[in-house]
Amino acid sequence: SRSTMPLVTRNIEPRHLCRQTLPSVRSELECMTNITLANVIRQLGSLSKFAEDIFGELFTQANTFASRVSVLVERVDRLQVKVTQLDPKEEEVSLQGINTRKAFKSSTTQDQKLFDRDSLPVPVLETYRTCNTPPPLNILSPYRDDGKEALKFYTDPSYFFDLWKEKMLQDTKDIMKEKRKHRKEKKENPNRGNVNPRKIKTRKEEWEKLKMGQEFVESKDKHGPAGYPSNMVYQNGSIGSNESMDMNCYPPPPQTDSIVPPPPSFPDDSLPPPPLEF
Missing domain, CATH: 1.20.5 (Single alpha-helices involved in coiled-coils or other helix-helix interfaces)
Structure with missing residues (x-):
């Protein structure tokens, strides 16, 4: 304390x-x-x-x-x-009369010179x-080169006031310096605080989707944006990679041991005739 x-x-x-x-x-x-x-x-x-x-x-x-x-x-x-x-029923005050009246002003006087x-x-x-009275040190003031009063080195009644004034001026300078710093940063980065907000879904957009039919809305929600499957689309609208997809949604690769069927054979009668020579 x-x-x-x-x-x-x-x-x-x-x-x-x-x-x-x-x-x-x-x-x-x-x-x-x-x-x-x-x-x-x-x-x-x-x-x-x-x-x-x-x-x-x-x-x-x-x-x-x-x-x-x-x-x-x-x-x-x-x-x-x-x-x-x-009586509000008898005295009706118009809006113009209210505006023309003078505002209330207090007549109280503030106390001054309290100390x-x-x-x-x-x-x-x-x-x-x-x-006891201080010693007569003021007689030495004319002999000082710095122009200060000699008595203030012994007793200075204005010391605390000067200290408070210096602190208040320093605080004001710090505030002005901070404001100039923020103003300079705002000029250098004008779009610093502009962040793209997330689009909010409204009831109007829902009715616009339902206007074309419920089947279009279901198919769009099922496939996701731009025709991608819904399991590749995240909540923030980004598209996932192929590695993150479930492998069950793709057909299995062909087995190497399976027998490849031969190409279909066509009989000779089914071939088209050769072109005529001119």
């Missing part, structure tokens, strides 16, 4: 009750008891002060919330009266005022 620096808004003082040097007295135990009781009373006073501050902030926030709720209740009451007075110096809570402001 990421470790965060805690921001302590209220410190109860004194933190240590008995850590003090004793003066030269005859009864050290009695002196230490009185010092401890006095520090306890001081802690109770500091606690009561912070409690009053906390309850004051809660009262201010509750008062602001109550005022916002009262304004919202008034708006709801006015809207309720306006809705009950509307201004004046918006600091009182305990944080008191803690800030107790801090």
